[in-house]
Amino acid sequence: MSGQPPGDQPPHARTMCYCAERPAAFWIYNGQLPVCMPCYEAFMRASDIQQRQAERHLNFLQDQMGFITGIPGLGARYPEEQAPIHFQPVVTNNNIRVSNSTVGAINTGQVAHLNVLMTGIEATNPALAEGLTRFANAAVNEPTLSAPDREELLTLIEAVSEAATKPPSPKSKLLMMPWLARIGAIAASVEALLEIWDRVKPLFH
Numbered sequence: 001m002s003g004q005p006p007g008d009q010p011p012h013a014r015t016m017c018y019c020a021e022r023p024a025a026f027w028i029y030n031g032q033l034p035v036c037m038p039c040y041e042a043f044m045r046a047s048d049i050q051q052r053q054a055e056r057h058l059n060f061l062q063d064q065m066g067f068i069t070g071i072p073g074l075g076a077r078y079p080e081e082q083a084p085i086h087f088q089p090v091v092t093n094n095n096i097r098v099s100n101s102t103v104g105a106i107n108t109g110q111v112a113h114l115n116v117l118m119t120g121i122e123a124t125n126p127a128l129a130e131g132l133t134r135f136a137n138a139a140v141n142e143p144t145l146s147a148p149d150r151e152e153l154l155t156l157i158e159a160v161s162e163a164a165t166k167p168p169s170p171k172s173k174l175l176m177m178p179w180l181a182r183i184g185a186i187a188a189s190v191e192a193l194l195e196i197w198d199r200v201k202p203l204f205h
């Protein structure tokens with residue numbers, strides 16, 4: 001049904017697929033029909049459906065035979081198909097949370113916006129999204145940070161996150177530099193924040 005090119009096929013020959021769009025990668029129908037990868041996949045899927053229909057029909061005949069003879073369950077049946085289990089990827093990055101102690105002092109709309117931005121960054125720079133989320137979490141919930149510092153820090157994180165969702169350019173890099181420096185200056189007052197920031201800052205590009 002499928003396999004290698006026929007023996008008389010020179011190895012360098014670029015035989016085109018039956019669809020005439022891509023070079024062939026497989027030969028189906030006893031090496032008679034060259035097909036490319038996507039066509040082969042479609043072919044295999046169709047064969048699979050046919051195979052399943054045939055199995056169902058054989059099971060039906062077997063049951064019918066059992067009914068006619070009065071001796072059910074003679075011989076083996078094809079097992080019933082099990083539904084595949086799909087696992088959803090677990091999203092752990094996108095979760096800046098406000099603890100009870102700082103909840104009144106935080107602009108929750110800003111935190112919600114940050115979470116949206118993190119999801120955007122995650123698509124192109126997952127390491128940065130994860131690092132920024134950790135940093136924002138620490139900044140939001142750091143009890144020793146003054147209210148004005150926290151506010152400024154969150155606004156700066158929002159600004160650099162927004163910039164990070166767009167394709168980088170020399171101009172955006174230049175504009176981001178003072179923001180990154182100011183975040184570092186505020187973070188420097190809290191050891192735990194600085195420790196995270198030192199690892200996050202190089203992830204901007």
Ligand SMILES: [Zn+2]
Pocket residue numbers: 017018019020021022035036037038039040
């Ligand atoms: Zn094809």
